Amino acid sequence: MTAAASSIPQSFSLLQTLVADFQRDGAVCIRGLFTPAQMELLRGGIDANLAHPSPRAKVASRSDDPGLFIEDFCNWQENEAYRRFIFETPLAMVAGRLMRSRHARLHHDHMLTKESGTRQRTPWHQDQPYYNIEGRQNCSFWIPVDPVPRESTLEFVAGSHLGPWLMPRSFMDSQAKWFPEGSLADLPDVEAHRERHRILGWALQPGDAVCFHMLTLHAAAGVSGAQRRRVFSVRFIGDDVTHAPRHWVTSPDFPGLQDELPAGAAMDHPLFPVLWQAESASQNGTAGSRFAASRITLRIGKNRGAEPHANGSRR
Protein backbone atom coordinates (compact mmCIF):
# COMPACT_ATOMS: atom_id res chain seq x y z
CA MET A 1 0.00 0.00 0.00
CA THR A 2 1.34 3.42 -0.84
CA ALA A 3 0.92 6.58 1.20
CA ALA A 4 -0.44 8.48 -1.76
CA ALA A 5 -4.17 9.13 -1.61
CA SER A 6 -4.57 11.41 -4.54
CA SER A 7 -2.73 12.88 -7.44
CA ILE A 8 -3.74 16.36 -6.36
CA PRO A 9 -0.60 18.12 -5.11
CA GLN A 10 -1.13 20.31 -2.07
CA SER A 11 0.51 23.66 -1.69
CA PHE A 12 3.16 24.37 0.90
CA SER A 13 1.16 27.32 2.19
CA LEU A 14 -1.81 25.02 2.84
CA LEU A 15 0.41 22.81 4.97
CA GLN A 16 1.69 25.83 6.86
CA THR A 17 -1.89 26.92 7.55
CA LEU A 18 -2.76 23.47 8.86
CA VAL A 19 0.22 23.42 11.22
CA ALA A 20 -0.51 26.96 12.44
CA ASP A 21 -4.16 26.04 13.07
CA PHE A 22 -3.11 22.93 15.02
CA GLN A 23 -0.68 24.94 17.10
CA ARG A 24 -3.27 27.68 17.79
CA ASP A 25 -6.45 25.63 18.27
CA GLY A 26 -5.13 22.24 19.37
CA ALA A 27 -7.38 20.50 16.83
CA VAL A 28 -7.67 20.37 13.03
CA CYS A 29 -9.59 18.32 10.49
CA ILE A 30 -7.87 16.82 7.47
CA ARG A 31 -10.16 15.69 4.69
CA GLY A 32 -9.34 12.77 2.43
CA LEU A 33 -6.15 11.80 4.21
CA PHE A 34 -6.72 8.09 3.60
CA THR A 35 -7.63 6.11 0.48
CA PRO A 36 -10.73 3.88 0.27
CA ALA A 37 -8.35 0.88 0.35
CA GLN A 38 -6.73 2.14 3.54
CA MET A 39 -10.19 2.63 5.07
CA GLU A 40 -11.13 -0.89 4.07
CA LEU A 41 -8.00 -2.20 5.75
CA LEU A 42 -8.79 -0.27 8.92
CA ARG A 43 -12.44 -1.34 8.95
CA GLY A 44 -11.27 -4.96 8.79
CA GLY A 45 -8.87 -4.30 11.67
CA ILE A 46 -11.60 -2.80 13.84
CA ASP A 47 -14.02 -5.62 13.05
CA ALA A 48 -11.36 -8.21 13.93
CA ASN A 49 -10.69 -6.32 17.16
CA LEU A 50 -14.41 -6.20 18.01
CA ALA A 51 -14.74 -9.93 17.32
CA HIS A 52 -11.74 -10.68 19.57
CA PRO A 53 -11.23 -7.89 22.12
CA SER A 54 -7.95 -7.91 24.03
CA PRO A 55 -7.81 -8.28 27.83
CA ARG A 56 -7.37 -4.49 27.86
CA ALA A 57 -10.80 -3.83 26.30
CA LYS A 58 -13.37 -1.87 28.31
CA VAL A 59 -17.11 -1.39 28.00
CA ALA A 60 -17.60 2.32 28.56
CA SER A 61 -21.41 2.43 28.58
CA ARG A 62 -23.86 1.45 31.32
CA SER A 63 -25.65 -1.89 31.30
CA ASP A 64 -28.99 -0.18 30.58
CA ASP A 65 -27.65 1.74 27.59
CA PRO A 66 -29.56 0.63 24.44
CA GLY A 67 -26.26 0.59 22.55
CA LEU A 68 -22.69 -0.22 23.51
CA PHE A 69 -19.54 1.87 23.82
CA ILE A 70 -16.51 -0.39 23.64
CA GLU A 71 -12.85 0.57 23.66
CA ASP A 72 -9.61 -1.34 23.27
CA PHE A 73 -5.99 -0.26 23.53
CA CYS A 74 -2.45 -1.06 22.40
CA ASN A 75 -3.24 -3.72 19.80
CA TRP A 76 -0.91 -2.76 16.96
CA GLN A 77 1.45 -5.65 17.61
CA GLU A 78 -1.31 -8.28 17.41
CA ASN A 79 -3.66 -6.76 14.86
CA GLU A 80 -1.99 -6.87 11.47
CA ALA A 81 -4.44 -4.42 9.88
CA TYR A 82 -3.80 -1.89 12.63
CA ARG A 83 -0.06 -2.31 12.24
CA ARG A 84 -0.17 -1.84 8.50
CA PHE A 85 -2.48 1.15 8.80
CA ILE A 86 -0.18 2.81 11.34
CA PHE A 87 3.07 1.98 9.57
CA GLU A 88 2.06 2.35 5.90
CA THR A 89 -0.15 5.46 5.76
CA PRO A 90 1.01 9.09 6.07
CA LEU A 91 -0.09 9.26 9.73
CA ALA A 92 3.35 9.58 11.33
CA MET A 93 4.54 12.12 8.81
CA VAL A 94 1.48 14.28 9.35
CA ALA A 95 1.92 13.98 13.12
CA GLY A 96 5.56 15.02 12.87
CA ARG A 97 4.67 18.12 10.90
CA LEU A 98 1.75 19.12 13.13
CA MET A 99 3.88 18.69 16.27
CA ARG A 100 6.74 20.66 14.65
CA SER A 101 8.91 17.76 15.69
CA ARG A 102 11.96 16.24 14.05
CA HIS A 103 10.56 12.78 14.61
CA ALA A 104 7.22 11.09 15.28
CA ARG A 105 7.07 8.14 17.62
CA LEU A 106 4.03 5.91 18.14
CA HIS A 107 2.65 6.09 21.67
CA HIS A 108 -0.39 3.82 21.38
CA ASP A 109 -3.50 2.89 19.43
CA HIS A 110 -7.04 3.12 20.80
CA MET A 111 -10.23 1.74 19.25
CA LEU A 112 -13.49 3.46 20.23
CA THR A 113 -16.74 2.04 18.86
CA LYS A 114 -20.22 3.32 19.67
CA GLU A 115 -22.74 0.80 18.36
CA SER A 116 -26.17 1.90 17.08
CA GLY A 117 -28.31 3.55 19.71
CA THR A 118 -25.48 4.24 22.17
CA ARG A 119 -26.58 7.05 24.47
CA GLN A 120 -23.37 7.23 26.44
CA ARG A 121 -21.61 10.57 26.06
CA THR A 122 -17.87 10.78 26.23
CA PRO A 123 -17.50 13.56 28.81
CA TRP A 124 -15.21 16.55 28.36
CA HIS A 125 -11.63 15.68 29.28
CA GLN A 126 -7.97 16.05 28.36
CA ASP A 127 -6.01 12.88 27.51
CA GLN A 128 -2.48 13.56 28.70
CA PRO A 129 -3.25 13.53 32.45
CA TYR A 130 -4.30 9.85 32.06
CA TYR A 131 -1.04 8.98 30.29
CA ASN A 132 2.55 8.23 31.30
CA ILE A 133 4.22 11.10 29.45
CA GLU A 134 5.35 14.70 29.89
CA GLY A 135 6.02 17.04 26.97
CA ARG A 136 4.13 19.28 24.62
CA GLN A 137 4.95 17.76 21.24
CA ASN A 138 2.16 15.27 20.82
CA CYS A 139 -0.71 14.56 18.46
CA SER A 140 -3.65 12.14 18.42
CA PHE A 141 -5.68 11.16 15.37
CA TRP A 142 -9.38 10.27 15.54
CA ILE A 143 -10.26 8.30 12.42
CA PRO A 144 -13.83 7.11 11.80
CA VAL A 145 -14.48 4.32 9.31
CA ASP A 146 -18.20 5.19 9.26
CA PRO A 147 -19.75 8.55 8.32
CA VAL A 148 -20.09 10.70 11.44
CA PRO A 149 -22.70 13.50 11.48
CA ARG A 150 -21.89 16.78 13.23
CA GLU A 151 -24.04 15.90 16.26
CA SER A 152 -22.08 12.69 17.01
CA THR A 153 -18.59 13.88 16.20
CA LEU A 154 -15.68 14.56 18.52
CA GLU A 155 -15.73 18.19 19.72
CA PHE A 156 -12.89 20.33 20.98
CA VAL A 157 -12.48 23.50 23.00
CA ALA A 158 -10.18 25.52 20.75
CA GLY A 159 -7.02 26.69 22.49
CA SER A 160 -7.55 24.64 25.66
CA HIS A 161 -4.27 22.78 25.01
CA LEU A 162 -2.47 26.01 25.92
CA GLY A 163 -3.98 25.99 29.41
CA PRO A 164 -3.12 23.93 32.48
CA TRP A 165 -3.46 20.21 33.08
CA LEU A 166 -6.92 19.57 34.50
CA MET A 167 -8.12 16.87 36.87
CA PRO A 168 -8.59 13.48 35.18
CA ARG A 169 -11.63 11.66 36.55
CA SER A 170 -13.33 8.36 35.81
CA PHE A 171 -15.98 8.90 33.13
CA MET A 172 -18.89 7.09 34.79
CA ASP A 173 -18.55 8.13 38.44
CA SER A 174 -16.20 11.13 38.34
CA GLN A 175 -13.62 9.67 40.73
CA ALA A 176 -10.07 11.09 41.01
CA LYS A 177 -8.21 7.81 40.39
CA TRP A 178 -5.04 9.36 39.00
CA PHE A 179 -3.71 12.64 40.33
CA PRO A 180 -4.73 13.07 44.00
CA GLU A 181 -7.90 15.05 44.67
CA GLY A 182 -7.10 18.77 44.83
CA SER A 183 -3.75 18.52 43.06
CA LEU A 184 -5.08 19.81 39.71
CA ALA A 185 -7.88 22.26 38.95
CA ASP A 186 -11.18 20.71 37.92
CA LEU A 187 -12.53 21.05 34.40
CA PRO A 188 -14.96 23.85 33.61
CA ASP A 189 -18.51 22.66 32.94
CA VAL A 190 -18.17 23.09 29.19
CA GLU A 191 -21.47 21.43 28.32
CA ALA A 192 -23.45 23.73 30.63
CA HIS A 193 -21.81 26.84 29.19
CA ARG A 194 -21.01 26.00 25.59
CA GLU A 195 -21.44 29.65 24.62
CA ARG A 196 -18.35 30.57 26.68
CA HIS A 197 -16.07 28.43 24.51
CA ARG A 198 -15.04 28.22 20.89
CA ILE A 199 -16.13 24.67 20.16
CA LEU A 200 -14.80 22.94 17.06
CA GLY A 201 -16.28 19.88 15.45
CA TRP A 202 -16.58 18.46 11.99
CA ALA A 203 -18.99 16.08 10.26
CA LEU A 204 -16.69 13.39 8.88
CA GLN A 205 -16.59 10.89 6.06
CA PRO A 206 -14.42 7.76 5.92
CA GLY A 207 -10.98 8.96 4.81
CA ASP A 208 -11.12 12.12 6.93
CA ALA A 209 -9.26 12.50 10.22
CA VAL A 210 -9.20 14.94 13.08
CA CYS A 211 -5.89 15.56 14.83
CA PHE A 212 -5.68 17.01 18.32
CA HIS A 213 -3.27 17.81 21.09
CA MET A 214 -3.36 15.54 24.14
CA LEU A 215 -4.26 18.54 26.34
CA THR A 216 -7.13 19.78 24.17
CA LEU A 217 -10.45 19.42 25.97
CA HIS A 218 -12.69 17.13 23.94
CA ALA A 219 -15.97 15.22 24.20
CA ALA A 220 -18.49 13.36 22.05
CA ALA A 221 -22.21 12.71 22.18
CA GLY A 222 -23.82 9.30 21.75
CA VAL A 223 -25.05 8.09 18.37
CA SER A 224 -28.62 8.11 17.12
CA GLY A 225 -30.74 5.77 15.06
CA ALA A 226 -29.12 2.98 13.13
CA GLN A 227 -25.86 4.86 12.93
CA ARG A 228 -22.73 2.99 14.01
CA ARG A 229 -19.54 4.88 14.89
CA ARG A 230 -16.37 2.82 14.60
CA VAL A 231 -13.26 4.90 15.28
CA PHE A 232 -9.55 4.18 15.43
CA SER A 233 -7.26 6.58 17.25
CA VAL A 234 -3.49 6.67 16.91
CA ARG A 235 -1.41 8.72 19.36
CA PHE A 236 2.01 10.10 18.46
CA ILE A 237 4.73 11.79 20.50
CA GLY A 238 7.57 14.06 19.41
CA ASP A 239 11.00 15.38 20.34
CA ASP A 240 10.31 16.82 23.80
CA VAL A 241 8.25 13.93 25.22
CA THR A 242 9.70 11.98 28.14
CA HIS A 243 8.60 9.08 30.32
CA ALA A 244 6.57 10.00 33.42
CA PRO A 245 6.04 6.81 35.45
CA ARG A 246 3.13 7.29 37.85
CA HIS A 247 2.22 5.92 41.26
CA TRP A 248 -1.11 4.92 39.77
CA VAL A 249 -2.23 2.78 36.85
CA THR A 250 -2.24 4.95 33.76
CA SER A 251 -4.79 4.64 30.94
CA PRO A 252 -3.57 2.89 28.95
CA ASP A 253 -1.25 0.99 31.24
CA PHE A 254 2.25 -0.12 30.22
CA PRO A 255 2.99 -2.72 32.91
CA GLY A 256 6.67 -3.01 33.85
CA LEU A 257 7.78 -0.08 31.72
CA GLN A 258 9.15 1.83 34.70
CA ASP A 259 11.73 -0.97 35.18
CA GLU A 260 13.02 -0.41 31.66
CA LEU A 261 12.64 3.32 31.11
CA PRO A 262 13.60 5.77 33.87
CA ALA A 263 11.56 8.86 34.69
CA GLY A 264 12.54 11.73 32.40
CA ALA A 265 14.03 9.47 29.71
CA ALA A 266 13.11 9.77 26.06
CA MET A 267 10.49 7.17 25.08
CA ASP A 268 13.17 5.11 23.39
CA HIS A 269 11.65 1.64 23.68
CA PRO A 270 10.36 -0.98 21.22
CA LEU A 271 6.81 -0.30 22.42
CA PHE A 272 7.14 3.19 20.97
CA PRO A 273 8.76 2.90 17.53
CA VAL A 274 9.90 5.98 15.64
CA LEU A 275 7.77 5.97 12.48
CA TRP A 276 8.92 9.17 10.83
CA GLN A 277 11.96 11.43 10.92
CA ALA A 278 12.56 14.74 9.19
CA GLU A 279 15.28 14.14 6.67
CA SER A 280 17.11 17.37 7.35
CA ALA A 281 16.67 20.58 9.26
CA SER A 282 15.57 22.28 6.08
CA GLN A 283 12.72 19.80 5.82
CA ASN A 284 11.30 20.40 9.23
CA GLY A 285 8.67 22.97 8.47
CA THR A 286 10.54 24.74 5.72
CA ALA A 287 10.52 24.51 1.95
CA GLY A 288 11.19 21.23 0.24
CA SER A 289 9.57 19.03 2.83
CA ARG A 290 8.78 15.39 2.14
CA PHE A 291 5.29 16.25 3.26
CA ALA A 292 4.75 18.73 0.46
CA ALA A 293 6.34 16.35 -2.02
CA SER A 294 4.21 13.40 -1.02
CA ARG A 295 1.23 14.62 -3.03
CA ILE A 296 -1.24 13.39 -0.46
CA THR A 297 -4.59 15.07 -0.29
CA LEU A 298 -4.70 17.46 2.61
CA ARG A 299 -7.90 19.39 2.61
CA ILE A 300 -8.29 21.43 5.73
CA GLY A 301 -11.74 20.87 7.16
CA LYS A 302 -13.80 23.99 7.29
CA ASN A 303 -14.31 24.95 10.89
CA ARG A 304 -17.93 24.21 11.51
CA GLY A 305 -17.39 24.89 15.19
CA ALA A 306 -19.79 27.78 15.05
CA GLU A 307 -22.22 25.35 13.38
CA PRO A 308 -19.52 26.66 15.10
CA HIS A 309 -9.84 4.49 30.12
CA ALA A 310 -7.73 1.03 33.59
CA ASN A 311 -6.59 -0.58 33.50
CA GLY A 312 -6.67 2.57 35.63
CA SER A 313 -9.96 2.56 33.73
CA ARG A 314 -11.51 5.91 32.93
CA ARG A 315 -14.94 4.34 33.19
Ligand SMILES: O=C(O)CCC(=O)C(=O)O
Ligand atom coordinates in the same frame (compact mmCIF):
# COMPACT_ATOMS: atom_id res chain seq x y z
O1 LIG B 1 -14.57 8.53 20.62
C1 LIG B 1 -14.96 9.08 21.65
O2 LIG B 1 -16.15 9.10 21.99
C2 LIG B 1 -13.97 9.78 22.53
C3 LIG B 1 -12.62 9.89 21.92
C4 LIG B 1 -11.56 10.34 22.87
O3 LIG B 1 -11.81 10.77 23.97
C5 LIG B 1 -10.18 10.24 22.43
O4 LIG B 1 -9.93 9.78 21.30
O5 LIG B 1 -9.29 10.64 23.21
